[in-house]
Each structure stands twice: as structure tokens, then as C-alpha cells.
Amino acid sequence: MKLLKQGAEAKLFISEYLGKKCMVKVREHKSYREKSLDERILKGRMRSEAALLSRAKKAGIRTPVIQKIDTGNFSITCEFIEGKTLREELQEGSRNAKARCKSLGALVAKLHSNGIIHGDLTTSNIIVHRGRLVCLDFGLGDFSAKPEDKAVDLLCLKKMFLSTHFAFLECWKDVEQGYCRNYAGGKRVIGQMAAVESRARYY
Ligand SMILES: Nc1ncnc2c1ncn2[C@@H]1O[C@H](COP(=O)(O)OP(=O)(O)O)[C@@H](O)[C@H]1O
Ligand SMILES: [Mg+2]
Incomplete structure (x- = not known):
């Protein structure tokens, strides 16, 4: 995976999913937060991001298609949007x-x-x-x-x-x-x- 961007909350990687370019967003732990609280926050953000993305898509708003959600390493894989x-x-x-x-x-x-x-x-x-x-x-x-x-x-x-x-x-x-x-x-x-x-x- 190639690192595209280090954000405030997550790292973004370019990778491949089923032969197509994709984007992997991996949320990062914050060392100043207690571990179990941190995990709850990261999981919550990830779930709500996925729920909002698919709700928006249903409403006819263009958003990247989600391909994979991994609650183990707090990552969301979605299609890469060129532009x-x-x-x-x-x-x-x-x-x-x-x-x-x-x-x-x-x-x-x-x-x-x-x-x-x-x-x-x-x-x-x-x-x-x-x-x-x-x-x-x-x-x-x-x-x-x-x-x-x-x-x-x-x-x-x-x-x-x-x-x-x-x-x-x-x-x-x-x-x-x-x-x-x-x-x-x-x-x-x-x-x-x-x-x-x-x-x-x-x-
Ligand atoms: N699915 C995608 N396809 C193409 N570029 C993307 C995609 N997701 C993110 N990016 C690029 O990475 C940048 C940061 O991603 P973003 O999801 O906004 O994370 P952050 O929480 O760090 O702002 C975006 O401004 C965009 O340039
Ligand atoms: Mg952003």
C-alpha cells in the first residue's frame, strides 16, 4: 500500500481491491486517550462514516462506493475517485x-x-x-x-x-x-x- 496522506485522524493509502485502484482509510489511535475509550471512539466514527456514506449514496449524492470495512484495524476501503x-x-x-x-x-x-x-x-x-x-x-x-x-x-x-x-x-x-x-x-x-x-x- 502506498501512503497518500497523513491526516489528523487517519492515514490514507492507495491500494488495489479486486484489481481496481482503491483508497484505504486507517484511523489512528490517539496515545492521550485511554485505550478502550479510544477503540470505542474509533469504531463509532468508522461505523457512522460508513452509515452516512451509504445513506448519502441512497439519496443520490455521489460518494465513493465502500468495498470493505475492517473493525479489526479500523479501516474503510472504498473506490478511488480520480480528479x-x-x-x-x-x-x-x-x-x-x-x-x-x-x-x-x-x-x-x-x-x-x-x-x-x-x-x-x-x-x-x-x-x-x-x-x-x-x-x-x-x-x-x-x-x-x-x-x-x-x-x-x-x-x-x-x-x-x-x-x-x-x-x-x-x-x-x-x-x-x-x-x-x-x-x-x-x-x-x-x-x-x-x-x-x-x-x-x-x-
Ligand atoms: N475515495 C477517494 N478517492 C480519491 N481521493 C480520496 C478519496 N478519499 C480521500 N481522498 C483524498 O485524500 C484526502 C483526505 O481524505 P479524507 O477522507 O478527507 O481524510 P481526512 O479525515 O484526513 O480529511 C482528500 O482530501 C482527497 O484528496
Ligand atoms: Mg478530509
């Missing part, structure tokens, strides 16, 4: 930025209208594969119907977006537009987002 991350694409100065941002909003709309909170919405967790967006990394996600949880999820993306993609600041509006057009509860979540933001300012 650049949306972050890379925007940073290279994409001519499609506006359309991409609308699709990004539509993707989050689909997640939220199906009660899925991603938990780590960033443009690094989206791969542009043959012109379409594929959503990755549900390790910090959860299921929730609450507008507040959806607002916090979207706010995470907004903060990341505005700090990383300052060349495309005006495109945040396109994200919100894509979101509201594809989710009947979208306007309420955007309103809630403003409430969360103004609360955060006083902490």
Missing part, C-alpha cells in the same frame, strides 16, 4: 467557479434535505470527477433534522470558503443560491446561520 479536489480546482483559477459553486450548494442541499450533517464541509472534501462533484469524508458527520445543526454545517463551509477562496468571494452567493433552489428548508437554514454567526460574535 482534483474542488479546493485545488478553485485555487488554480477555475473558469467554472460560478457553476461549481451552484453545484456545491445543490450538493449540500441534498445532504441536508435527507437529514445528513456532513460535519466537515470543506472544498478539500469534494472531488471534481468528470465534471461532477463527489462528496468524501463523513467521519465527523451525523444524522439530524434540526435547522441549527444544518446552519452550523453550512457555516463551517462558509468560513472555509471565505478564508481560502478569496478570489471567489462573490461565489458564496452562488453556493447559497444552489442550496436554496434545491432544498425547501434552505432559506430557514440561511436565516439560522446568521443567528449562529451573530451569537458567535459575542462569545
Whole structure:
């Protein structure tokens, strides 16, 4: 297996599964956590990541297909998605930025209208594969119907977006537009987002 990335929570390896390129995500122990607690946390994250990935796929959101779950070494094997991350694409100065941002909003709309909170919405967790967006990394996600949880999820993306993609600041509006057009509860979540933001300012 070839190490692709050492993340904060996991190591990512490129390998092969049934003759096809795949991605193996191995969660790592944290030495500062007591061992049995650590194992419970890692198993819980892995299970919820797998559950969220397959729920999202059922809802018609593009996600990598899970091929294997190994609770022994805390790893998930899934198909390798070719393409650049949306972050890379925007940073290279994409001519499609506006359309991409609308699709990004539509993707989050689909997640939220199906009660899925991603938990780590960033443009690094989206791969542009043959012109379409594929959503990755549900390790910090959860299921929730609450507008507040959806607002916090979207706010995470907004903060990341505005700090990383300052060349495309005006495109945040396109994200919100894509979101509201594809989710009947979208306007309420955007309103809630403003409430969360103004609360955060006083902490
Ligand atoms: N199935 C996949 N196919 C292709 N690249 C992937 C896949 N999963 C992850 N990656 C790449 O590895 C990076 C980190 O993976 P991710 O699941 O987001 O882990 P982390 O928890 O470390 O953020 C992603 O930003 C992406 O570039
Ligand atoms: Mg990630």
C-alpha cells in the first residue's frame, strides 16, 4: 500500500481491491486517550462514516462506493475517485467557479434535505470527477433534522470558503443560491446561520 496522506485522524493509502485502484482509510489511535475509550471512539466514527456514506449514496449524492470495512484495524476501503479536489480546482483559477459553486450548494442541499450533517464541509472534501462533484469524508458527520445543526454545517463551509477562496468571494452567493433552489428548508437554514454567526460574535 502506498501512503497518500497523513491526516489528523487517519492515514490514507492507495491500494488495489479486486484489481481496481482503491483508497484505504486507517484511523489512528490517539496515545492521550485511554485505550478502550479510544477503540470505542474509533469504531463509532468508522461505523457512522460508513452509515452516512451509504445513506448519502441512497439519496443520490455521489460518494465513493465502500468495498470493505475492517473493525479489526479500523479501516474503510472504498473506490478511488480520480480528479482534483474542488479546493485545488478553485485555487488554480477555475473558469467554472460560478457553476461549481451552484453545484456545491445543490450538493449540500441534498445532504441536508435527507437529514445528513456532513460535519466537515470543506472544498478539500469534494472531488471534481468528470465534471461532477463527489462528496468524501463523513467521519465527523451525523444524522439530524434540526435547522441549527444544518446552519452550523453550512457555516463551517462558509468560513472555509471565505478564508481560502478569496478570489471567489462573490461565489458564496452562488453556493447559497444552489442550496436554496434545491432544498425547501434552505432559506430557514440561511436565516439560522446568521443567528449562529451573530451569537458567535459575542462569545
Ligand atoms: N475515495 C477517494 N478517492 C480519491 N481521493 C480520496 C478519496 N478519499 C480521500 N481522498 C483524498 O485524500 C484526502 C483526505 O481524505 P479524507 O477522507 O478527507 O481524510 P481526512 O479525515 O484526513 O480529511 C482528500 O482530501 C482527497 O484528496
Ligand atoms: Mg478530509
